[in-house]
Amino acid sequence: MAIPVLLFVVALAVRVAISMLFADPAYPDALYYANLGRELAAGGGFSVDYIWNFVEVGGALPEQGVLPIPSNAHWMPLAAVVQVPFIWAFGPTPEASAMPFWLAAAATAPLTYFIGRDAGMLTWQAGAAGLLVAVPAGVTPFLGQPDNFAIYMFLGALAVWLCARGLRGHRWSFAAGGLVVGLAFLSRNDGVLLGVPFALAFLYDLARRPRLSRIGWGPALACAGGFVLVVAPWLLRQLDVFGSISPSSAGGRILFITEYRELYSVTTATTLDSFLGQGLGAIIESRLGGLWDALLIFVASPMLVLLVPFLLVGIWVLRRSSDFIPWYLYAVSLFLFTALVSAVHVPFGAFIHSAVALIPHAYLLAMAGIAAVVGWIAARRPDWDAPRASRNIALMIVGVILTVSAFATHSTLEAWRRERDGRADVLAKLAEVADATDVVMSPDAGAYQYHGDWAGIVTPDDPLPVVEEALRLYGVRWLALEGAHITAGLKPVLAGETRPAWLSAPLVVVPPLPPDEDDEEESAAPLPRAVLYAVCLDPDDGRCAT
Numbered sequence: 001m002a003i004p005v006l007l008f009v010v011a012l013a014v015r016v017a018i019s020m021l022f023a024d025p026a027y028p029d030a031l032y033y034a035n036l037g038r039e040l041a042a043g044g045g046f047s048v049d050y051i052w053n054f055v056e057v058g059g060a061l062p063e064q065g066v067l068p069i070p071s072n073a074h075w076m077p078l079a080a081v082v083q084v085p086f087i088w089a090f091g092p093t094p095e096a097s098a099m100p101f102w103l104a105a106a107a108t109a110p111l112t113y114f115i116g117r118d119a120g121m122l123t124w125q126a127g128a129a130g131l132l133v134a135v136p137a138g139v140t141p142f143l144g145q146p147d148n149f150a151i152y153m154f155l156g157a158l159a160v161w162l163c164a165r166g167l168r169g170h171r172w173s174f175a176a177g178g179l180v181v182g183l184a185f186l187s188r189n190d191g192v193l194l195g196v197p198f199a200l201a202f203l204y205d206l207a208r209r210p211r212l213s214r215i216g217w218g219p220a221l222a223c224a225g226g227f228v229l230v231v232a233p234w235l236l237r238q239l240d241v242f243g244s245i246s247p248s249s250a251g252g253r254i255l256f257i258t259e260y261r262e263l264y265s266v267t268t269a270t271t272l273d274s275f276l277g278q279g280l281g282a283i284i285e286s287r288l289g290g291l292w293d294a295l296l297i298f299v300a301s302p303m304l305v306l307l308v309p310f311l312l313v314g315i316w317v318l319r320r321s322s323d324f325i326p327w328y329l330y331a332v333s334l335f336l337f338t339a340l341v342s343a344v345h346v347p348f349g350a351f352i353h354s355a356v357a358l359i360p361h362a363y364l365l366a367m368a369g370i371a372a373v374v375g376w377i378a379a380r381r382p383d384w385d386a387p388r389a390s391r392n393i394a395l396m397i398v399g400v401i402l403t404v405s406a407f408a409t410h411s412t413l414e415a416w417r418r419e420r421d422g423r424a425d426v427l428a429k430l431a432e433v434a435d436a437t438d439v440v441m442s443p444d445a446g447a448y449q450y451h452g453d454w455a456g457i458v459t460p461d462d463p464l465p466v467v468e469e470a471l472r473l474y475g476v477r478w479l480a481l482e483g484a485h486i487t488a489g490l491k492p493v494l495a496g497e498t499r500p501a502w503l504s505a506p507l508v509v510v511p512p513l514p515p516d517e518d519d520e521e522e523s524a525a526p527l528p529r530a531v532l533y534a535v536c537l538d539p540d541d542g543r544c545a546t
Helices: 002-021 028-041 084-090 094-118 123-134 137-144 149-167 171-187 189-207 217-242 260-264 272-276 280-300 308-317 325-340 343-348 350-378 386-422 424-433 445-452 464-474
Strands: 439-442 455-458 478-482 508-510 530-534
Touching (some): 002 094, 002 123, 002 137, 028 094, 028 445, 084 094, 094 123, 094 137, 094 149, 123 386, 137 350, 137 386, 149 189, 171 189, 171 217, 189 217, 260 343, 280 350, 343 350, 350 386, 386 424, 424 478, 424 508, 424 530, 439 445, 445 455
Parallel strands (some): 439 478
Antiparallel strands (some): 508 530
16 A cells, blocks of 8 residues: 555645645636635535626626625536535635645545556556656646646546446446546536446446346446436526526527637627527537647647657557546547537636546556557567566656656746736735725636635626626726736727726736747737726716816
C-alpha cells in the first residue's frame, strides 16, 4: 500500500501548494459553487443573490426582476453540496470550500494506480500514471478549484473501472456503478454519458448464451436502480421549482446558439428555427469545428502532445481489453456529444470539464504504449534491456510533463491574479460608497458577490437600450465594466466614447496593464482594466450630475 499512499500524499501536497499561491475561486463556475456552498452552509437553501447569466431565469429578461433567485437552473448541485461540511467545520474560507476538491483530486491518483494494477499492468506503469494524475499538465490548477473538475475526474474514472470489472464478472461492481454514475450526473449534466458503457455492456451480456452471462439481470437492475435513487430527488426538485428537469435548456439558449456571445444575450433568437436557419453547411462546419477543438484541447492540455503517440499505441495494443473497452465507449460518446450538442461551448470550458474523466485511463494507456514501443525497438536491438528502458523512458517523459505542468500552472495562476487584482479598486470603492442592499451590474456578478457580498446581475450582451431595461428591471445602482470582458453594446461606454444620461462619470478607473515587449503595437488605445459608475435611474439622483 506504500505506493497508493505516496501518490495520495503527493497529489494532496500539490493541491495545498497551489492553494497557498492562489486560494480564491477564479472564474464564474467556481465562484458560483463557492457562493452557493456558503449559502447552503448558512441555511439559505438552494438560492443565490445574483444572476451570472440570464439562462438562470429563462434566457430573457423576466417580467419582474427579483433577487435572490432559485439556484441551479443550469449547473448541477454536487460541487456546492460537498463544500457544506467543510464550511461548517472550518468557516466560510476559500480553503474550506476547496478542501473536498483537494481530497477528490488526491484520491484519483491512487485510484489510477489500482485501476492499472487491476488491469494487469506493471507497478511502474500504474505508479507513473498515478503520478501524472497528481499533476495532469494544463489541468493541474483547476483541480483545487471549488468546481466539478476534481470530483468528476474521480467519479468518471471510478465509474469506468466499475463497468470494466462488471464485464469481467464482478457483479457487485456493475451494480455499484449506477450509484457512481448518478453522482457524476449530479456533478455535470453530461455525466449521464458515463451510463453508456454500462448500457452497452449489459446489452452485450444479453447477447451471450445464458451460461456465459457475467452480469445478469440482478446487477443490471441494481445498477439502474442506484442511478435513479441518487438522481430522482434532484430531478423532482427541478420539476417543482422550474417545471423542467433541465431548465436552462428549455428556452433553447444553451442548445441552439450559433456563436458563444449569444449565451449572454437576452434578445437574440435561439430557437430550433433560428439554429436551422443558418443552413446545413454552417451547422456541419460548426459541429466539425467543435469536434476538432475538443481533440486539440485534449491533445494539448492533459496530454501535452508528447503523450499522444504513446496513447494511440496503447489504445491499439489494448483495443480488445475488457479493462479499457468501457473507457473507449465513454470517450466515443463524449466526443460525439461534444460534436452534436455542445460544439459552440467547447472552446469555453464545456469539454475539458467532462474530458477530465478520460485522463486517468489515458495516462495508463500511454504507459502501456511506452512499454509497447520500447519492446518493439528492443526486439530489433539485442543490447536493449526492454523493461529497464521502458521505465527509464517513462521516467524521462513524466519528468518533462511535470516540468511543463509547473510552468503552465504558474501562467494560469498569474492570469487569475491579474483578473482578481484588476477589480480590487472597484470593490474597495463600492465598499466605500454603496449601501449593503444595492445591486451591481458587472461582467462577473459571482465575483462581486463573493468578494464584496453585492447582489447583482451580469451585463447582457445586447444594445445599450436593452442594458438600460435590465438596469431598471433590477433597480441596479452601480455598473462595473471590465476591459477583458466587455460586450459590444457597452464597449463605447468603457472607452469613454459615449455616456448615457443615467450614468455617472467614472468613479474609479483601473488603467490597462502596460503591454508586453513582444506584443505588436495596437492601432486602438487599450481599454481600462475596470471602471465603476453610478447608475441614476431616478431623475432626482444627484450622483450622475455633470
